[in-house]
Amino acid sequence: MAATAADSATSTISAADTTTHLADLKHDAVEEPSSSSKSEEKIASEIEIGNLTINESNNKFFHDPESSNIKTITSGDTPYASAFTFEELNLLPELLKGLYVEMKYEKPSKIQAISLPMILNPPYLDLIAQAHNGSGKTACFTLGMLSRIDPKLKAPQAFCICPTRELAIQNLEVLRKMGKYSGITSECAIRAGFGNEIHTGKKQTVRPPITSQIVIGTPGTIRHRIRANKLSLSYLKILVLDEADHMLAEDGFKDDSVHIINKIRCVNPQCQVLFFSATFNETVKEFAAKIVKGNHNQLFVKKEELSLQSVKQYKVNCPDELAKVMVIKDRILEFGERVGQTIIFVRTRNSAITLHRILVEIGYDVTTIQGALKQEDRDKIVKEFKDGLTQVLISTDLLARGFDQDQVNLVINYDLPVKHNHPTEPDCEVYMHRIGRAGRFGRKGAVFNLLCSDADETIMTKIENHFGTEIAEVPDWRNEEDFVVALRSAGLL
Missing domain, CATH: 3.40.50.300 (P-loop containing nucleotide triphosphate hydrolases)
Structure with a gap:
C-alpha cells in the first residue's frame, strides 16, 4: 500500500x-452531495422453506443497538404488531428464499420489525422513517417494493429515487439480489453509463418507454422520463425517497422531489410514499410531514442515540x-x-x-x-x-x-x-x-x-x-x- x-x-x-x-x-x-428471536418451531440451527435449507451460521446481522429507542407515531385505527420473523410478514416463498439464501439475513432488525408491517399491510399508509446507519433501512423499502408488485402486470409499479447515481446503482444491486427468485423486472434510470442506457457510437438513440416493474434512479432523470412520457405513473403503488432528508432539503433535490410527488398524486392519489434516512433535521421533518397524506406513520430515533x-x-x-x-x-x-x-x-x-x-x-x-x-x-x-x-x-x-x-x-x-x-x-x-x-x-x-x-x-x-x-x-x-x-x-x- x-x-x-x-x-x-x-x-x-x-x-x-x-x-x-x-x-x-x-x-x-x-461540493454538495449531488432483530428479535425466531418462533419456537424455527429455533433449530437450520430453517426449511419447502426444499430450501439455510444454514444460519452464515447469516448477516445488522447494527441494531438494543438500547436505541425508536419513537413510533401511527395514524388511523390500524393496529401494527412488530414482526419478529420474516415468516410473520406473509411474504412469498420466492422473497423468503432471497432474504435467506442471497442476503444471508436471519431475522428482521429493529427498524425492519417495526416498519415492514406498516409498509406491507393495508391501508398502506405513507411512512417517514429514520434509523441508524447500517440498521437495515435499505432492506425495508426494497422488500416493501418487491412485495407490492403484481408479477403479471408488465408496467412500472414502484419507484425508488436516490440523490446520487452511485446510490441508485447500489440499491438496484440489492434489489436484484433480494428479488433474484421473484421474476420481478427492474431498471436503473440514471444518466448514460449504466444499466439499460442505449448507445450507438457518438449518438444516443431515443429510449423506449420503461416497462420494468421497479425503477430506481436519480430525481432529474426520473422527472425527465415522466415529462417525456417514457415512464408511466398509472400503475404506481409505491414511491420511495432514499436519503429523504437530502431529497427534500432546500440545498438538495427539493424541487425535483416535490414535482415528482405532486405529479404522482395527480395521476395515482393512492400511491404509498416512503421517506427513509438516517437523519432528519426539524425543518425537513416538518416539511416531509406536509407532503405525505394526512394519515401517515412516523419512526424516529433521538439524535443523541444516532x-x-x-x-x-x-x-x-x-x-x-x-x-x-x-x-x-x-x-x-x-x-x-x-x-x-x-x-x-x-x-x-x-x-x-x-x-x-x-x-x-x-x-x-x-x-x-x-x-x-x-x-x-x-x-x-x-x-x-x-x-x-x-x-x-x-x-x-x-x-x-x-x-x-x-x-x-x-x-x-x-x-x-x-x-x-x-x-x-x-x-x-x-x-x-x-x-x-x-x-x-x-x-x-x-x-x-x-x-x-x-x-x-x-x-x-x-x-x-x-x-x-x-x-x-x-x-x-x-x-x-x-x-x-x-x-x-x-x-x-
Whole structure:
C-alpha cells in the first residue's frame, strides 16, 4: 500500500513540495452531495422453506443497538404488531428464499420489525422513517417494493429515487439480489453509463418507454422520463425517497422531489410514499410531514442515540495542513491493510484532487471520486473499491450517504463537514452519514477527525454538543503508539 523503506528516498516528496500542493487544499467551493428471536418451531440451527435449507451460521446481522429507542407515531385505527420473523410478514416463498439464501439475513432488525408491517399491510399508509446507519433501512423499502408488485402486470409499479447515481446503482444491486427468485423486472434510470442506457457510437438513440416493474434512479432523470412520457405513473403503488432528508432539503433535490410527488398524486392519489434516512433535521421533518397524506406513520430515533456504538470516534489536533497529511501517511494508513479499507472525506473537489496527488507522490495507491468526473469513471472507481482492488478512497460528500462496503473500517475526516452557505457551522447530518460508512452492519470501525485550526475545534465542539457526546482525543499527533492504542480500543488491532 505504502512505499517500502528502501523506496522512501525516491517516493517521499519534500515538505516544500507538499506545502505547494497544500495551498490548493484551501479556499475552493464546497461540493454538495449531488432483530428479535425466531418462533419456537424455527429455533433449530437450520430453517426449511419447502426444499430450501439455510444454514444460519452464515447469516448477516445488522447494527441494531438494543438500547436505541425508536419513537413510533401511527395514524388511523390500524393496529401494527412488530414482526419478529420474516415468516410473520406473509411474504412469498420466492422473497423468503432471497432474504435467506442471497442476503444471508436471519431475522428482521429493529427498524425492519417495526416498519415492514406498516409498509406491507393495508391501508398502506405513507411512512417517514429514520434509523441508524447500517440498521437495515435499505432492506425495508426494497422488500416493501418487491412485495407490492403484481408479477403479471408488465408496467412500472414502484419507484425508488436516490440523490446520487452511485446510490441508485447500489440499491438496484440489492434489489436484484433480494428479488433474484421473484421474476420481478427492474431498471436503473440514471444518466448514460449504466444499466439499460442505449448507445450507438457518438449518438444516443431515443429510449423506449420503461416497462420494468421497479425503477430506481436519480430525481432529474426520473422527472425527465415522466415529462417525456417514457415512464408511466398509472400503475404506481409505491414511491420511495432514499436519503429523504437530502431529497427534500432546500440545498438538495427539493424541487425535483416535490414535482415528482405532486405529479404522482395527480395521476395515482393512492400511491404509498416512503421517506427513509438516517437523519432528519426539524425543518425537513416538518416539511416531509406536509407532503405525505394526512394519515401517515412516523419512526424516529433521538439524535443523541444516532452516533454509532460500534464505531470509535477520535479527534486529532494537528498544527497545520502538512501535519494532517503526515498523520494520514505515517499514523493511520500504515495500519490500513491490517484493519480494512479506508475512506478519506474532504470538503471540495480541488481538495480531493490535491490530496490524491500528494498521497500518490508519497507512494500510496489511492483512488479519488468527486462529482466532476465522467460518469463511467465514477462507476469504475466505485466498482474497483467494492471489489477490493483498491484500499484507500478519497471522496467528497458524494459517497457520504448510503454507500455500503462491508470492508470499510476506517473513515478519516480530512475536512470536517460544514453547511454549504454557512462555513462556520457544522453539517451534523453529513457528519453522521460520513461516520456511518465505517463499521457497517455491526462491524468494528474507527473515525479520525483531523483538526488544524481554532475554527476546526469550534466546529468539532458543536458536533459533540449536537449529539450529546464527547469525542476522545488522540494525545499527540506525532506519537505512533497513541494511534495504536486508539485502533486497539476500536477493536481493529
